[in-house]
Amino acid sequence: MTPAARLQAAIDLLDAIIAAARDGGPAADTLIARYFRERRYAGSKDRRAVRDHVYAAIRRAGDRPDDGRAALVGLARERPDLAVLFDGSPHAPAPIDPAEPGAPAGAVPGWIAPLLAAPVEQDALLGRAPIDLRVNRLKATPADVAPLFPQAQPVPGLPDALRLPEGTAVEQGEAWALGLVEVQDAGSQVLGAACGARPGMTVIDLCAGAGGKTLALAAAMGGKGRLIAADTNRARLARLSPRAQRAGAISIETLLLDEGHEAQGLEPLIGQADVVLIDAPCSGTGTWRRNPEARWRLTAARLDRLVATQARILDFAAPLLAPGGRLVYAVCALTDREGRDQVDGFLTRHPGWRAVQGAVGVGRAHGRGWLLTPGHDGTDGFFFATLVHG
Known part of the structure; x- marks a missing residue:
């Protein structure tokens, strides 16, 4: 592939990525892998160059561009080495018209910027993790x-x-x-440490997914006690078993819950847990270094749904705690609606509960919880809070 053809390939891929972000289609990495499986003629240098162009354009544009050409025209106006490749030669993009609009640069989508927690350094969300x-x-x-x-x-x-x-x-x-x-990102490790899990405890990882934090809890417990990994997604939860075998964490219990009816599935555990970790479904704004195209997928309506889900999970998790137990609520998100405000809402709905803050060595106190950010801490972005009854 010529350098100009690589640029056109990046435009084609960005068209597919933008459409997938709009319509809920596959992730960028999946689309890139599929693209090159169908084009065996592209060598390793071609694949690397095209991928670099694609991700440079994705990281630069906070708001979702209209199409792949607009994304790369915006980038080319800052990169003369790319601008000269818009030369109209075979397999190359057409020349850039001086009046042609390009995607504007930005760290985050304009609509969400006012919702981010005040200490967030937005430019750091574009860095590589x-x-x-x-x-x-x-x-x-x-x-x-x-x-x-x-x-x-x-x-x-x-x-x-x-x-x-x-x-x-x-x-x-x-x-x-x-x-x-x-x-495991250092921020996730902080959350595991905040749980204070110890041998002999009963611990529930309530939104366990594939079990990354479950394995950290198993290590903290030394394989002694009762550790339950619960989730509503069968496919994600199934990934925990081989990981646990490799880690030597063979005593983990798994619990598949029926979404919308989780409280019924958890009834036998009411009043039993020393620790409940809720790594709740969230906007993922704290992970945009790793998944920059996720900025183009998030919408205000989806954020509303996530906030409602988080509150519901907090409410059905609270009865699981034994006297003196701790509920650790966490999101890999940097909006106050999902973090600080969510905890405030829980404490309003549940009299007798309170937040406790202990030093964690990194991060900053934020509301009644703790905030980690890429710019301040070099971790993925997280908000978490420790809640106790009494």
């Missing part, structure tokens, strides 16, 4: 693992965390295969 590891204490110690990753750096405040350069292929290595480490 590093690879964070959590040492699995069921099988190893940080001292055992550190020599296997000579490029790794410690993460202040998190003794089991190691940070690697973006793009490191951890899952092809022996340490991962043996279950010595898990790939």
Whole structure:
């Protein structure tokens, strides 16, 4: 492929990604992989260059562009090396008309910017995320693992965390295969630590998904006690079992809940839990470094639905706690509606509950919870709060 043909390929891909973002279609990575499976003639350098063009355009445009050409015209107006490739040659994009509109630059969609928590450094949401590891204490110690990753750096405040350069292929290595480490953002590790899980406790991971935080809780509990991973999505929950086997966390229970009727499925656990973790469904605004195209998928209506779901989960989770237990509510989101305001609403609806704040080594106090941001903490963005009764 010529450099100009690579640019046209990026425009074609961006057209597909923009349409998928609008209509709820596949993620960008899926569309890119599919595109090149159908074009075996493209070499590794071609694929890398096209992918770089696509993600440069995605990261630059906060609001969803009208089409792929507008996305790359906007980028080309800042990049003379790209502008010259709009030359109209075979397989190349047509020349740029001086009056042609290009997608404007922006860190976040205009409609959501006023909703973000005040301390969020919006430009940091466009950066590239590093690879964070959590040492699995069921099988190893940080001292055992550190020599296997000579490029790794410690993460202040998190003794089991190691940070690697973006793009490191951890899952092809022996340490991962043996279950010595898990790939887990440092922010997620903070949430696990905030739970205060210990051996002998009964702990419920209420929105467990594929179980990343469940495995961190298992390690904190040393395999002793009762740990229940619950979710309404069968496919996501099914991914936990092989991960748990690899990590040596063989005593985890799984509980598939019926969406909309979760309270009934949880009735046997009422009053039983020492810790309930709610890593609630959310806008994912804190993960835009990893999924920049997600900015183009989020809508005000979807945010409304997520906020309602979060409140409902908090309400049916509260009865699960034993006296003295702690409810840890978390979202990988940076809007106050999903974080600070959600906790305030819960405390209004549930007299006798209160939020407690302990130092976590990173982040900032925010409302009655804690806020982690990429710009301030170098982690994915999270809000979390610890709630207790009495």
